[in-house]
Amino acid sequence: MNKLTSSIKEAVINSGLRDGMTVSFHHHLRNGDYVLNMVMEAISELGIRDLTVNASSLFDTHRPMKEHIKNGTVKSILTDYMSGELGRFISAGGMNSPVQFRTHGGRPCDIENGKTPIDVAFIAAPASDPMGNCTGKRGKSACGSLGYAIPDARNARHTVVITDELVPYPLIDWSIPETDVDQVVLVDSIGDPKGIVSGTTKITRDPIGLSMAMTAVDVIKASGLLKDGFSFQTGAGGASLAAAKYLKDVMLKENIRGSYGLGGITGYMVDMLNEGCFESLLDVQCFDLKAVESIRNNPKHREISGTHYASPEAKSSAVDSLDVVILGATEIDTDFNVNVHTDSNGRIMGGSGGHSDTAAGAKLAMIIAPLSRARLPIVTDHVTCISTPGSTIDVLVTQKGVAVNPKDRELHDRLVSAGIKVMDIRELKALAESISGVPEKPRFGDRIVADVIYRDGTVIDHIREVAED
């Protein structure tokens, strides 16, 4: 009369997982996640081989994946983001078949349209009832939204919920309903709370970052978009958060009531909601404890699925109505193409996540980045890897000036009229190189180690092998 299974290994056996199939994972437990490693260990011990792993993101904590690749358990990886440790392994040619990078919108899209079917989805759920109604909002490993996991659970042939807090039926604030769940496994712990969410996310104290944040808000004001109904997304980086804080001050001072904040949600966005800058928050992933508490208690702070966030084949998604997004970059080139997949040496250390989805959807897509980082210029002739096409980027904000994409003439004129220091992006490149020198181009091998699949399904770039240092 319930779906409880005694162990992960038992659940894998019951799922009918066989050689060559696809398993999926989501990343709301971030670098604190235990579930992916526990499941892959069980699968490896069962001798199942040649799997495709479709994970919404992979963090350093998932380093055992290297062994599973080496021993043949894992044959292919599909993901939207991969942090440095696994990234270096892949870049050094650790895998035979190229990693497929998608976006946070493209991934649920391809799961739903059947291009990347999932055989068994494993859901890390901070609270579940015995029938699989589950949520991330409660429990000792609470992570808030389970947005990216919702399409996996709905579309997988078989879905296993793994939880460390079993509650009586029915868990009423489910993110994923029992209708999508085959088995529930209770384990001691699904993650390390310290790694799941930061206690608090902090704005930068770096003066360059603060200066860029102020300029970013000036650009938003000058764009004409900052008025009642305004909608906004920003990242969790220090300068992006500082921009949110300055923006809040402006909105409160000018009594502007925005419509919604979107995205990965931080405490700064929660403050904006609570202080009346937004009517609501649409949350696909929580970045800190304040966001988790807010999504648990405030009905105006609502979880959205990855589909609702950004799928390009949904009948619409939240990014389609977005006014402004502030995004980061490891490189941006003079055509405004942005790289967030590799470092300047060409090694994988990131991924698009929602970068290119929000850039495509937002009326104003802004990159905020210092001219150089670790003595390497950020602005370059050609990015090492195209993550987000320049055609979807409107403006670059640096500490030395702002560059507007030539396609945005009206925006250019608005910024100039507002007294913002607007420069040609080639001037910014020259300035960066005058400070940091012209960097050597990475030396790539011939072999392709990853494909970058844009949200419309086209492969917009390949990432090639780079020898280890």
Added chain:
Amino acid sequence: MNKLTSSIKEAVINSGLRDGMTVSFHHHLRNGDYVLNMVMEAISELGIRDLTVNASSLFDTHRPMKEHIKNGTVKSILTDYMSGELGRFISAGGMNSPVQFRTHGGRPCDIENGKTPIDVAFIAAPASDPMGNCTGKRGKSACGSLGYAIPDARNARHTVVITDELVPYPLIDWSIPETDVDQVVLVDSIGDPKGIVSGTTKITRDPIGLSMAMTAVDVIKASGLLKDGFSFQTGAGGASLAAAKYLKDVMLKENIRGSYGLGGITGYMVDMLNEGCFESLLDVQCFDLKAVESIRNNPKHREISGTHYASPEAKSSAVDSLDVVILGATEIDTDFNVNVHTDSNGRIMGGSGGHSDTAAGAKLAMIIAPLSRARLPIVTDHVTCISTPGSTIDVLVTQKGVAVNPKDRELHDRLVSAGIKVMDIRELKALAESISGVPEKPRFGDRIVADVIYRDGTVIDHIREVAED
């Protein structure tokens, strides 16, 4: 930048609806619904013909459907319930192809598994934003849950939301997300509030009904199921509501904390939630204003989709965990088969709704019915139409005694031990006939006017033509 279309007719044209396709409707506006008639009128005016109409229920207010059948706009009807006026028309042979009756669980199941695909779903939404995030909880035509419409919107090729209250994006408490919506049409009114929900639902004052309600609660107590964690569904009929009221008194007195109330929800179930008899309500349809207000404001009162309510092909649904359901009957036979589709004359005046879904899922499925109604015995040798198979019914409660299905020996013994007057169902039949006489069997024609499709997809009965009086 939004999905607003100026008129229903325009929306039908944009949808690509053509001859022979399928349109769908839901019935949360009940006998107050204007939307089905407005849409069918527009379709008829456009000269589109031979449509299949898949409506979760049809009420007397939908009587213009008779004209659409006669003029060839409508060729087939799929529904879970049909009230008397349209029922008599169908029973009299008004349609060439048989109506397909499904259950509230079987309908979403067959929509999802592709047996009954929908080309264009029309969603009557009491509030929507311009991108189609919509809800039934708010607006001048508020109806509460939109549970039955959720699978339609998700699975239809094209979905049109029709609303009389447009709110700014994003409507945050959506039942149906924008991801599933192609067009939004604003109209003056989607329904007559007086017909949408009763102001209040009232328990019976009839002494026979009250007596049966008390006996029903005695049976529940004796069954052993009434303990902490208890879950319960009951209908909106007077005696069923009276049973809910008596049950509440018992639960409060004995300090029993149930888990959930399910179903079509009335104010009586809301009282049980608010007074602590249940932890939560799972609501696929609201029957009265108190239920609408509760689902709008109380997070423990949550909307569920038709799939989550009762789909037999979901990985589980709420009916699977149900302890007790109280159901009605127009007839029950000595094998405990129940008819809720036709009157004793064999004319269509109802349908399964969630009857057979909850009977199949609940541990204790109870029929509550007077021995005779309008001088016709309720207990009979063979029901005129099998709506719910006797194998899923556990007990019949009448004002003269209680009959237990022979398959439930333990239940029988528990009731006897509790001092409940248990009789053989054949004794009850004899008693009914001694009071009301043996009724004449309906005189059917040869022609089949409707098929009764059980929740597992099998046709369990046919309904044949009956001449008009």
